[in-house]
Amino acid sequence: MIKVGVLGAKGKMGAQTCLAVEEAADTELVARLDQGDELDELTRAGAEVVVDFTRPEVVMDNLAWCIAHGIHAVVGTTGFDEERLATLRTQLEANPGTGVLIAPNFSIGAVLMMQFAAQAARYYESVEIIELHHPDKVDAPSGTARRTAELVAAVRREAEAGPIPDATTTALEGARGADVDGIRVHGVRLRGLVAHQEVLFGDEGETLTIRHDSMHRTSFMAGVLLGVRSIGTAPGLTVGLEHFMDLS
Numbered sequence: 001m002i003k004v005g006v007l008g009a010k011g012k013m014g015a016q017t018c019l020a021v022e023e024a025a026d027t028e029l030v031a032r033l034d035q036g037d038e039l040d041e042l043t044r045a046g047a048e049v050v051v052d053f054t055r056p057e058v059v060m061d062n063l064a065w066c067i068a069h070g071i072h073a074v075v076g077t078t079g080f081d082e083e084r085l086a087t088l089r090t091q092l093e094a095n096p097g098t099g100v101l102i103a104p105n106f107s108i109g110a111v112l113m114m115q116f117a118a119q120a121a122r123y124y125e126s127v128e129i130i131e132l133h134h135p136d137k138v139d140a141p142s143g144t145a146r147r148t149a150e151l152v153a154a155v156r157r158e159a160e161a162g163p164i165p166d167a168t169t170t171a172l173e174g175a176r177g178a179d180v181d182g183i184r185v186h187g188v189r190l191r192g193l194v195a196h197q198e199v200l201f202g203d204e205g206e207t208l209t210i211r212h213d214s215m216h217r218t219s220f221m222a223g224v225l226l227g228v229r230s231i232g233t234a235p236g237l238t239v240g241l242e243h244f245m246d247l248s
């Protein structure tokens with residue numbers, strides 16, 4: 001049995017994670033912590049793996065504490081840039097037995113969508129991303145959209161692709177979305193949605209749209225459990241659930 005603590009346990013994802021950990025045959029929920037609770041409860045409860053679904057502004061402090069105490073972490077919280085990842089790498093070097101997984105999206109379909117987008121990226125002149133989420137989401141663009149843009153941009157750089165065509169010379173602020181690594185990302189917030197994304201590719205005479213929809217938060221749980229089961233044997237920093245999936 002893997003002993004698991006959940007941070008953000010009263011939140012939408014944390015609550016779903018507690019259920020999944022309780023239901024799985026090989027995991028045991030030993031701590032459920034939320035805003036205001038002491039992290040020491042994790043060591044008292046003997047947590048081996050922590051799952052963090054909190055907020056971008058608190059996740060780095062949570063991870064510093066977990067790494068210092070040798071507790072592996074599986075992280076769904078968004079807000080990670082290169083600077084934050086570099087900080088984690090440094091902290092993990094000082095605690096070499098500990099593993100941290102940063103997963104922008106735990107849904108298997110969303111991971112595949114990102115991989116397919118990276119595969120398609122070298123073949124199209126144009127690409128833009130539309131992410132669509134529930135209106136209670138506090139960050140924009142989504143972590144998934146940022147990661148997708150970074151993956152697509154890396155492939156385009158490697159392929160020495162030219163600039164994405166766009167004749168816009170005047171625009172209202174925000175009309176062309178955010179620029180993430182040179183890729184335009186548009187955000188929609190709509191009651192009734194959960195988590196959705198379209199990656200649009202275009203070239204002369206054709207377009208390709210890759211779309212993924214999470215209709216319920218249960219869609220993330222297989223990936224969360226895969227992370228929990230895998231992180232103990234993956235010391236250091238892992239970015240992206242795809243590293244624990246057999247995609248070959």
Ligand SMILES: NC(=O)C1=CN([C@@H]2O[C@H](COP(=O)(O)OP(=O)(O)OC[C@H]3O[C@@H](n4cnc5c(N)ncnc54)[C@H](OP(=O)(O)O)[C@@H]3O)[C@@H](O)[C@H]2O)C=CC1
Nearest residue numbers: 008010011012013034035053054058076077078104105106
């Ligand atoms: N990687 C993935 O697959 C997914 C990632 N996410 C990401 O996960 C994060 C959480 O999403 P969601 O569950 O919808 O958000 P919620 O706001 O529903 O939940 C966050 C919870 O964390 C609590 N919290 C805040 N600070 C702390 C702290 N210091 N210690 C412990 N708990 C704390 C909040 O309390 P309070 O409300 O009082 O602040 C709240 O209960 C977001 O960054 C979201 O983007 C979401 C879905 C999937």
Ligand SMILES: O=C(O)C1=N[C@H](C(=O)O)C[C@H](O)C1
Nearest residue numbers: 078104105137142143144195
């Ligand atoms: O806040 C959410 O809901 C989600 N957050 C993650 C993100 O920002 O990409 C993952 C998923 O899109 C749901």
